[in-house]
Amino acid sequence: MSCFQASPRHSWIYPTVILCLFGFFSTMRPSEPFLMPYLSGPDKNLTSAELTKEVFPVWTYSYLVLLLPVFILTDYIRYKPVIILQGLSFITTWLLLLFGQGVRTMQVVEFFYGMVTATEVAYYAYIYSVVSPEHYQKASGCCRSATLVAYTVASVLAQLLVSLASLSYFYLNVISLASVSMAFLFSLFLPMPQKSMFFHAKPSKEAPPKPPGGDVVSEEPQKDLKPVCQELYTISGNPGIGQQSSPKPENVVLRVFVQWLRDLKECYSSKRLFYWSLWWAFSTAGFNQVLNYIQVLWDYKAPSQSSTIYNGAVEAVATFGGAVAAFAVGYVKVNWDLLGELALAVFSVVNAGALFLMHYTTNIWVCYAGYLIFKTSYMLLITIAVFQIAVNLSVERYALVFGINTFIALVIQTIVTVIVVDQGGLGLPISIQFLVYGSYFAVIAGIFLMRSTSIIYSAECQKKVLRSATSQTPDGPHPEEPRNVIMGTKL
The missing domain is CATH 1.20.1250.20 (MFS general substrate transporter like domains)
Incomplete structure (x- = not known):
């Protein structure tokens, strides 16, 4: 050593x-x-x-x-x-x-x-x-x-x-x-x-480095996050910019908790990070719930005591497919600021469809196929979400946000378990459970579809206003030239 x-x-x-x-x-x-x-x-x-x-x-x-x-x-x-x-x-x-x-x-x-x-x-x-x-x-x-x-x-x-x-x-x-x-x-x-x-x-006098891979998905700067997440991190007790007069608790544990609260308040004040985190928490809760009970559904569709089962092969293919999809994300050039939430909505629809398919089919192979689609889609999206959240966060702040998002996901999953699964709640049979999980992802898809529609509509309105302002400016460029001005402006 x-x-x-x-x-x-x-x-x-x-x-x-x-x-x-x-x-x-x-x-x-x-x-x-x-x-x-x-x-x-x-x-x-x-x-x-x-x-x-x-x-x-x-x-x-x-x-x-x-x-x-x-x-x-x-x-x-x-x-x-x-x-x-x-x-x-x-x-x-x-x-x-x-x-x-x-x-x-x-x-x-x-x-x-x-x-x-x-x-x-x-x-x-x-x-x-x-x-x-x-x-x-x-x-x-x-x-x-x-x-x-x-x-x-x-x-x-x-x-x-x-x-x-x-x-x-x-x-x-x-x-x-x-x-x-x-x-x-x-x-x-x-x-x-x-x-x-x-x-x-x-x-340290320097801000901690960003998490690895933080710039893989999007090469464009995330304007909404810069003032939130690129400040000097002060957990060691050295005050950062604008914090020289802040009180410094003597107790290190109290100081850490105070800093955590400040960081969480600042990070989640970014609407963009907040909505990506919201999708992360709700989708991870649903994903974990499906993983926890998928073998029960398979056993219901094709009882293991009387059927040949291929659970291992399906898990291997699903993991490999999800890994390939996640790897491919790094090579996709997309304006995630504009289209990110639309992607969340579309693939949440895919997840919902896969779960409905698993509920309604009586064929175990179709059920396996639905699971492959579901797991691949989730691994693709969670990779995008992680990169979008981490891109301008320090390692410390990313770890904190990751921990809180995971905790919120578990709270949501616990609520779903108590209501849908537990014998103290509805205690639904396994086939009906997957109908509920499909509906759950359909609601997530609906929320982000409305959000993405609003974002795209607002962006188009801003473009129209910019074109109108450019064409009406007396000293501005000739009316047939505004395209060059718009293309040079980050929308």
């Missing part, structure tokens, strides 16, 4: 490699595409109603309860202990899946899986505390690629083992346990960060 520390240029390689290995093995879980058949089969013998109404909702509730405390604790204790905690939670989850029995035990499984997802923030934030800014893009790209490759490999491997080797679902969980145990071992070798984004930030 000392050899990496001796050369500053390469000091980012060691933690990046270890983190990538952790991400790969923690995501390489071939049992996940076949979780529903495993739990409803002879190994656990749980009914679809028990899983839908009593077991799976626990993940949503525990994730919501744990997210904010874990988000704060992660930065305060500097990431590594939380990554280790995630590894232990993985191991506990799969030990209980293998050897536990009954509804109550499976609810405990869902609680620990909620801990796993709540601690994911440490995995993605860790890299910013141990590598220099010039290596952010490479390091974070490697980490995200590791998890993507691992999920695809796990899904393909699971399908091959089930279809060709007729391997029991129990042994898929054994493989998953071995994989997450390897991830835990790698987490122990991560170097301990000396700083963090908020509680242990180092004073």
